[in-house]
Amino acid sequence: MRRTARILAANPLSLLGVLLVSLVIVGAVFAPVLAPFPDHRGAVVDFTNFNKPPSATHVMGTDVVGRDLFTRILYAYRISLLLAVVVLAIAVPIGVTLGLMAGYLGGWWEYAIMRLTDVFLSIPPLVLAISIMGVLAPTLVNGMIAVTAMWWPWYTRLVYNIARGEKVEGYVLAAEVIGASRIHVMFREILPNCIPAVLTKMTLDAGFVILIVSSLSFLGLGVQPPTPDLGSMVAEGARYLPDSWWLAVFPGLAILVAVFGFNLIGDGLRDVLGADR
Amino acid sequence: MIPVLRLAAKRIGTSLLVLFGVSVLIFCIARVIPGDPARVALGPNATAEQVANLRAQLRLDEPLVAQYGHFLADLARGDLGRSLYTNRPVTTDIAEFLPATLELILVAGIMMIAFGLPLGILAARFRGRWPDHLIRVLSLLGVSAPSFVWAVGLMLVFSYYLGWFPIAGRIASQFEIGRVTGFLLIDTLLAGNGAAFRSAAAHLVLPAFALALSGIGQAARLTRANMIETYETPYIEMARAYGFPERRVANRYAFRPSLIPSLTIIGLDLAALLGNAFLVEAVFGWPGLSRYGVQVILRKDLNAIVGTVLIISAMFILVNIIVDVLTVLLNPRIRHAQRGATP
Amino acid sequence: MNTLEIRDLRLSFRLPVGTVEVLHGISLRIARGERVALVGESGSGKSVTARIILGLLQEQRGVRLAGDIVFQGRNLLRLPPRERRAVRGTRISMIFQDPTSSLNPVFRIAPQFREVLARATPDLSEKAARARAAELLDEVAIPDAARVLDSYPFQLSGGMNQRIMIAMALANRPALLLADEPGTALDVTIQAQTLDLMRKLVVDHGTSVLFISHNLGVVREFADRTYVIYRGRIVEAGPTEAIFHDPRHAYTRALMAAQPRITGGGLPDIPERSDDFLAPLIEHEAAP
Numbered sequence: 001m002r003r004t005a006r007i008l009a010a011n012p013l014s015l016l017g018v019l020l021v022s023l024v025i026v027g028a029v030f031a032p033v034l035a036p037f038p039d040h041r042g043a044v045v046d047f048t049n050f051n052k053p054p055s056a057t058h059v060m061g062t063d064v065v066g067r068d069l070f071t072r073i074l075y076a077y078r079i080s081l082l083l084a085v086v087v088l089a090i091a092v093p094i095g096v097t098l099g100l101m102a103g104y105l106g107g108w109w110e111y112a113i114m115r116l117t118d119v120f121l122s123i124p125p126l127v128l129a130i131s132i133m134g135v136l137a138p139t140l141v142n143g144m145i146a147v148t149a150m151w152w153p154w155y156t157r158l159v160y161n162i163a164r165g166e167k168v169e170g171y172v173l174a175a176e177v178i179g180a181s182r183i184h185v186m187f188r189e190i191l192p193n194c195i196p197a198v199l200t201k202m203t204l205d206a207g208f209v210i211l212i213v214s215s216l217s218f219l220g221l222g223v224q225p226p227t228p229d230l231g232s233m234v235a236e237g238a239r240y241l242p243d244s245w246w247l248a249v250f251p252g253l254a255i256l257v258a259v260f261g262f263n264l265i266g267d268g269l270r271d272v273l274g275a276d277r
Numbered sequence: 278m279i280p281v282l283r284l285a286a287k288r289i290g291t292s293l294l295v296l297f298g299v300s301v302l303i304f305c306i307a308r309v310i311p312g313d314p315a316r317v318a319l320g321p322n323a324t325a326e327q328v329a330n331l332r333a334q335l336r337l338d339e340p341l342v343a344q345y346g347h348f349l350a351d352l353a354r355g356d357l358g359r360s361l362y363t364n365r366p367v368t369t370d371i372a373e374f375l376p377a378t379l380e381l382i383l384v385a386g387i388m389m390i391a392f393g394l395p396l397g398i399l400a401a402r403f404r405g406r407w408p409d410h411l412i413r414v415l416s417l418l419g420v421s422a423p424s425f426v427w428a429v430g431l432m433l434v435f436s437y438y439l440g441w442f443p444i445a446g447r448i449a450s451q452f453e454i455g456r457v458t459g460f461l462l463i464d465t466l467l468a469g470n471g472a473a474f475r476s477a478a479a480h481l482v483l484p485a486f487a488l489a490l491s492g493i494g495q496a497a498r499l500t501r502a503n504m505i506e507t508y509e510t511p512y513i514e515m516a517r518a519y520g521f522p523e524r525r526v527a528n529r530y531a532f533r534p535s536l537i538p539s540l541t542i543i544g545l546d547l548a549a550l551l552g553n554a555f556l557v558e559a560v561f562g563w564p565g566l567s568r569y570g571v572q573v574i575l576r577k578d579l580n581a582i583v584g585t586v587l588i589i590s591a592m593f594i595l596v597n598i599i600v601d602v603l604t605v606l607l608n609p610r611i612r613h614a615q616r617g618a619t620p
Numbered sequence: 621m622n623t624l625e626i627r628d629l630r631l632s633f634r635l636p637v638g639t640v641e642v643l644h645g646i647s648l649r650i651a652r653g654e655r656v657a658l659v660g661e662s663g664s665g666k667s668v669t670a671r672i673i674l675g676l677l678q679e680q681r682g683v684r685l686a687g688d689i690v691f692q693g694r695n696l697l698r699l700p701p702r703e704r705r706a707v708r709g710t711r712i713s714m715i716f717q718d719p720t721s722s723l724n725p726v727f728r729i730a731p732q733f734r735e736v737l738a739r740a741t742p743d744l745s746e747k748a749a750r751a752r753a754a755e756l757l758d759e760v761a762i763p764d765a766a767r768v769l770d771s772y773p774f775q776l777s778g779g780m781n782q783r784i785m786i787a788m789a790l791a792n793r794p795a796l797l798l799a800d801e802p803g804t805a806l807d808v809t810i811q812a813q814t815l816d817l818m819r820k821l822v823v824d825h826g827t828s829v830l831f832i833s834h835n836l837g838v839v840r841e842f843a844d845r846t847y848v849i850y851r852g853r854i855v856e857a858g859p860t861e862a863i864f865h866d867p868r869h870a871y872t873r874a875l876m877a878a879q880p881r882i883t884g885g886g887l888p889d890i891p892e893r894s895d896d897f898l899a900p901l902i903e904h905e906a907a908p
Contacts, residue, residue, distance in 0.1 A: 013414070118291075119298035123590045126552030127570075131306055131586050134574030207421065215423045215556055219571055231423075238429050238560060242437035249433070252426040260421035267417060405681070515722040518674050519788075520708030520739055533726045609726055609772045 007272045017264025024258045028077035040067040041075040043226035051244050061246035064236070069246065072228035073254045079223060080230060080258065083144060084209040088202055091148045095155025096198060100186045102156065103163025114160065120153040126215060133221040143222055147212055151205070158201060162194045196273040203269055207262030214255050230255050281612065285602050292594045299590045300352070300583075304345050307579045313337075318361055318577045331361075335579060348583075357587075358580030362573050367584035370569060375588070376459025377447060378558070378565035382550045384485040389492035389547065394536075396493070397500025402527040404505060412497055419494030424553045428487035428560035435483060442483050445562040449476040484561040488553055492546045499542055503535035510534075537608050544600030548593040621693065623796050623828040624673070625649040629687035631668060631677070631852075642668060643852045645687065650796070653826040655819070657843035657860065659833055659875070665852040666832045670798040673830070674712060675704040692795060709739040713789040714798040715818075718805035719781035723773035729753075729784060730769040733791070740792035756787040760817055779810040786818050793825060800832045815842060836876060840864055848872045850897055858904025866904075870896030 009015060032038050036057070046066030054061045060069035102113035120128070132146035166172060167190070175189050214231030216222040223229040230251045237248025308314065315331040316323070331337075335358075336344050351358065357367035400412040422430075436444040443449065448461055452473040457464050462481070465474035507513060508531055516530045517523075555567040562568075566585065573581035605611045631643040643665045650656045658666045671677045673689055675696065689696040691712065696704060716722040724732060733756075734749035744752070754765035760783040762768055773781055782803050789797055802818070803811035819842060822829050833839050839846055839860065846863050848856040848871065856869040867873045874897070 013410075115294070115298065118295045119302055122295050122299050122594050123302070123586065124549055124552035124593050126549075126555060127586055127589050130552075130555060130570070130574060131303065131582055134582060135306055135309065135577065211421075211423045215425065215553075218423070218425050218556060219559060220575065231425075234426060234429060235559075238425075241429070242433055245433060248429045252422065252429055255426055256418070256422040260418060263417045263421050267413075511716055511718060511722040512724040514676070515714075515716055516724070516735075517676055518708060518714040518716075519736055520705050520710065521735055525735075530724055530727075534724065537726070607726075610774055 004269070004272050011268050011271070013264050014268030017261045017266075017268065020257055020261030021265060024077055024261060025081065027074045028081050031071075031074040031078055035068075035071040035074045037068040037071045040071045041226075041228055051240070051247075053244075054246055060250040061244075063233075063247060064240070064244075069233075069250055072233065073230065073251060076228040076230045076233065076251070077254070077258065079140070079227065080210045080213060083140075083147070083213050084206045086144050087147045087151060087209050088205060090144070091151035092155055092198065092202060094148075095152035096159050096191070096194065098152070099156040099159025100163050100190060100194075103160040104167055104186050104190060105182070106167075110160075113156065117153040117156045117160075120150070121157070123150075125150045126212065129212060129216055130219065130221060133216055138221055138224055140223055140227075143213060143216060146216070147209060150212075151209070154205075155198065155201070158197055159194050162197060163190050166190045166193050200266055200269045200273055203262055204266035207259035207266070210262075211255065211259050281602060281605050284605055284611075285598065288598045288601050292598055296587075296591060296594055300349070300587055301345065303583050303586045303590075304348060305341075307583050308341060308344070314577070314579055318579060334359075357584035360573060360581040360584075361578045362576050362581060367581050370581065371566060371584060371588055373459075374564065374566040374569045377461075377563060378551075378554055378567055380460045380462060381481065381484055381488065381557070381563060381565060382547075382554055384481050385488035385492070385550050386547045388485055388489035389496055389550075390543070392489070393493040393496025393543075394500050394532075396497035398504060398527055398532055400497060400501040401504030401508065401531070402523070404501075404508075409501075412501070416494035416497045420491045422491075423556060424487050424491060425556035425560050427490050428484065428557050431483045431487050432560065443476075443480050447477060447480050447564060448473060449480075452476060484557050484563055487560070488550055488557045491553070492550060495546045496539070496543055499539050500532075500535060503539050504531050507531045507535045533607075537604060540600055540604045540607070544597050547600075548596040551589050551593055621652065622649045622690075623652050623654075623692060624830070625688070625690045626669075626673075627688040627690070629669070629672065629689065630685065631665070631672065632684045634682040634684065639684070641852065646847075646849065646852070646854050648847050648854065648857070650828045650830060652795075652828060653823075654845065655822065655829040655831060655843045657831040657833060657839040657846040658849055659836060659839055659846055660849035661834055661875075664849045666849050667800055669849075670714065670800050670830065670832055673796075673798060674708055674714060675699075675701075678704075709736060710792050711794050712796045712798065713792065713794045714800065715785050715789045715802045717801040717803075718778075719785045719803070720773055720776075720778050720805075722785060723781055725772065725774060728770055728772055729776075733769065733784075733788060736788045736791050752791075753787075756791050757784070759790075759821065760784070760787045762787075778806045779814060782806060782810070782814045783817065786814065786821065790821055790825060790827065793827075795828060797822060797827050797829045798832070799829060801834070802831075804833075804835070811838070836864075848875065853898075854901055855897070855899070856902045856904075862904040868902045868904075870894060870899060 027034060031041075035041070044065075044067055046062070048066065049058075049062050050064055050066035052058055052062040052066075058068050058070065060073065062068055063072070098113050098117075102110045102117075123131075128150045129146040132149055133142060136142040136146070163186075172185060172189055175185050180189070210230075213222060214229070214234070217229045217231035218235045220232070220235070222231055225232065233251035234248050234255075237244065237246075237251065240247050313328070313332070315328045315335060315337060319327055319331060336347055339347075355368060357371075359365065360367050360370050363370050396412050396416070400409045403409050432444065435441045448454070448465075452465075452470065454461065454464050454468055454470065454473055457467050461477040462474065465477050504527075513526060513531055516526045521530065554565065555571060557563065558565045558567040559571065566589070569581075570585045570589075572578075573585065626646060626648050628645045628647055629643055630641065630645050632639050632641040646665070646669065648656065648658070658669065660666045668677060672685065673691070673696065677683055678685065678701075685697055687697070691707070696707070699707075723729070730750055730753065733753040734744065734746065737744055737749050737752055750769060753769060757765040757768060762780065762783055768776065768780065768784070776784070799818070803814050806814070815838065821827075831839065831843050843860045845858065846860045847854050848863070848869065850871045856863060856867070856872045863872065864876075867876055871894075874894070
């Protein structure tokens, strides 16, 4: 772990990633303190100040009803990060457990789980989330359900491939010989070998959840107004191109910065941990 | 050739099974709408009679399994039901909107391969030096923004500010092109209208590039990783020891073996374009299947949702089969498996 | 004139943790048509020496070289990269440990052979290249050249691939052949056959050979003179027979004791390290 941290620190790109992600997290967590107009996160209207280009008071300009864009972006980060954490917190344990079962138990389990995984992976990821969100009401919780539903199979497949290889290794056989339970072998013997790959994928995925969630709300299938959301801000801003360019450009950049940060860290981790698959 | 056919047959077999699973999944998703799906679809202003009619049409009063049975029977006859949004058979709608999306995706796919693979080769060849670092940063940037952000950015710079490309749509409005294939690049050529062809091509560039960007990044990263692995092999050392030109070593002797493991994942990325097309079509007002999909989803148009997702998934699976077969065709070790080792 | 003369060659790698010297000044010479062996354990520096002669190592970063490598009167270490590359595959060629993995798995033999021939004759037509390749394959006792040329390496046996490698290595009639543990990956009998063949051919063509090996039995069969290398230093040098009859350096004796013998009882171990091993170079008198 120490060694990993040291090698990461020697890589300027990974450092940049850590910096970007830290900025995003700090911005989100301390939004109530940092945001210049905290009440602009809600349904506030200020028609004396609408559609103003970036200025000293409004560093990223104001939107069509006069709300400070910077404030709304900080608050939007809160929801994006929350979603990323919750989605991964649900999808990863489910996916990993199923992957371990399919890889280690084999037989009927393997067949059933992997065919189910194939079915989920056979619908383009975004399309699955779009159709789930389409039939459900567009709320925060449903968004989590939709994105979680499209995410777990990737972890199942990843862990399955590792577990299938580890299953025949000596240390697993040794544990079986001394009579360890299947649960013990799966979670205590095999799981630790999956951790580097899973961790790397989680770092990359934290960014991609933000990306997918913003895509859903861009299509009007995500968090509903007045709650600030990066995707719907870009969608709204796109209607005012090219004159009010800041409306679409800053929320778009906000997505790019957050996802790029996570990708830089994940990419560095992949180099160090060799968890490329 | 025989192993290729056998593999293709086997893949098509499992794929049909998976497609069956997809149809069950989509069908279930479309039926879990909270409340009465017919009421939700028709909206609060519909009369009780209208709702009852729709319930009967969708056979919502029957058990779920029976509903699915009817759906399968209809599907076997090539019938996906009627769309509430367009009031036409869903198959008709899909046939109308699919070519525009396919045209966009095909061009994006070509861009993805035409830019992604050479960038990956360059990065591997100059590993650890500036071209490698530059390509790494660009690739990561490419995958770090959703395609709608790239679409908006490209549109702002190249359409509005520079004026190099048209802003939206598939072709300038003055052109009336008879529909033959639905692919404008082909139809304009069939009509012998060069100006219309150029207009259609110009309209395609930005949406396709916005769609391709993340795929270009992925393809470049993947190619680089596999090339670097190949560079460690004895046969590359041998090629260098014999003084084969370094460019030829990269483009031929290291690239070809590296392509085989890359293909499967490139296939997945290609297929993922089907999903991202939803975002790009929305930005550029591209009259394709994805825009239709969003419309029917927002209107809770059950038949159309099921039909659209099913068609997209079928294409997704088809792309993967094609890629699998290609992998075999490119890999002599599998292609010639039946000959075995000769002394 | 010597085909190759290496004088006081030093190699060090610059690593993040500091500089590590791998070769501490080795010198050796190979006369025209002479077969010389460089013997040592893995990690002793024998394989990097071959790669320095070819100029492969110099293209990596963090490599520092000092000394002279004079090949046919020209100092390879002073040559501009372009001219150094021009020598590869034409006047110096190399045979690797595992023939099957040294041939590219996704190309048939014919195009790979043509690429080798094109190093000396760039505008060779495909047909002419094929005919020439068939001739050369005939030299290494491969009769059905047409079938072999149309095969992929994985369709051929290891021994067959080794013959192909030998044919390729000698295709452009190089002045110097570097053989790095040739055929170690093969069965012992196949290895012996292909080495015999190689020896016959280099004698016929008057090719000088630097034969790198850890296997003293093979060296004794093959080489006129032998250098023993230990941890980046040459510790003993002389005519092969002289060294085998009278190994004087402690390390050479340990190495010989460690060779498996069919009659012997198991493998005696070489001690990890011994101060005797670092004793200065012992040179045997050259045979007249």
